[in-house]
Amino acid sequence: MSDRSQTIQISPEFPDEQLLAICEAADVIACECPSYLVQILNQVREFRRYTKECIDHFPDNAATHHWLSEQVSQVEMLLCLTIYELLQKENLIDEDNQLNLQQLSERNREIALSKVPC
Template sequence: MTQPSQTIQVSQQFSDEQLLAICEAADVIACQCPSYLVHLLKEVKEFHRYTHECIQTSPQDASTHDWLSAQAAQVEMMLSHIIFELLQRENLIDEQNNLDLSKMAERARAIAVQQTVGRNSCA
């Protein structure tokens, strides 16, 4: 029985919900690259938010935290671009920037099965 395709609209400005969906769809042992990149991006986004809080709580250090915030924004943009391009390279995003989560999960499962079969075969 085939499940209906699950898709989400994406852009290079990933929301936390989109990042979670990508991570869940790619969460198999085969290749953790998408999940790892998503984890990094989530950490950078959290740091970016944190720097804004620091500006409010430590106004005497505002210039340092403004600089840190700007640097975090650049890293966030770069990681978002890398994730987006990775999904494009893997043909998981269509022309309307819809990410097919089922296709992503199925591909990850197929790779995991292939690796398992390869380990269990006799040479």
């Protein structure tokens, strides 16, 4: 059984705290795909917050901004699901949706070291 101090409960919605913990554990990124996905997700979330602010600032265009916010929410859900499935494919999430941060960190180090010529 894994050390619970090195695990976090994962939800497919990926609150900001979970994304930060994943990025901190993956301090050696051998493949940039996970970090790109996290960056894109953060940008999508920022844009969604922006569209909600626009509703208050530009009430004449509220319908358009509500529509944009709904569309962006779908993109956010797709990105979260993609990140979640990537962690599953890499066997980093157990059956209880626990992500072992130490295992993630060690995996990335092993990949990076395997690419260093002897």
